[in-house]
Amino acid sequence: MGKKSPKAYKNSEFLGSRDARTIRILAEYLEPESRFRRLNVKDTIVFYGSARVMDGEMARKNYDLCQTQMAQHPTVENQQKFHDAEIRLKMSRYYDEARELARLLTQWSIGLKNSHHRFLICSGGGPGIMEAVNRGAADVPGGKSIGLNISIPEEQSPNDFITPELNFEFHYFFMRKFWFVYLAKALVIFPGGFGTMDEFWEVLTLLQTGKIQKKMSVVLYGEEYWSKVINFQSMVDHLVISHEDLKLFHICNTPQEAFEYLRDRLTEAFL
Helix, strand or coil, X not given: CCCCCCCHHHCHHHHCCHHHHHHHHHHHHHHHHHXXXXXXXXXXXXXXXXXXXXXXXXXXXXXXXXXXXXXXXXXXXXXXHXXXXXXXXXXXXXXXXXXXXXXXXXXXXXXXCCCCCCCEEEECCCXXXXXXXXXXXXXXXXXXXXXXXXXXXXXXXXCCCCCHHHEEEECCHHHHHHHHHHCEEEEEECCXXXXXXXXXXXXXXXXXXXXXXXCCEXXXXXXHHHHHHCXXXXXXXXXXXXXXXXXXXXXXXXXXXXXXXXXXXXXXXXX
């Protein structure tokens, strides 16, 4: 008798082929859906932000080291390293503040009456701001958080603070972005680069066009950074967006301010 051929759903060569791409996409929808349902995850607070931001303690050590190296060997290379270290130290406040905001929100959510972990912190699962918010949730006894990691050549390995059963790994950016938004009841956008911009603009577009119909509070965190990076008023002045579109998000500058705003909006809309 001839050797049996593997069943199609057990054929790893086929499942990894171009022809099975639709199956792989569907799996990145169905597997998270199954896990979220099993773990009773219904509401999230999603944080976006740079993978390249250091925590304050690490940034200070890096700054001191680069300062010493420049003093001993004032080469062009060491001068550039010291310059970068100054910026990283300044930016590290956003790591520490993201961690604190996530801690405040997790503590509040756990304390809600007749609800256990009603709102779970959700990040992109990697380093930087993503690590900060998973870490902030873990700072609270019993705190849980989600990490939606993406497989890319650089930067993205899961951080150590994600709740293990809520650690996801995606191949397709659009399926990852779907899960960011689908369960989200609020979004917090910390300073970031292309990835953060991409996620922020997409959500604003979905809100502007009414494709997101649920109530969703959006906090743009760090006016000092964002006012230099994006000139929203100029977009209004050039008539490419309306003044009403500026109401799609709310600017906050401290963890306490952002916490109080989100707490009040979430309470009003969902509790």
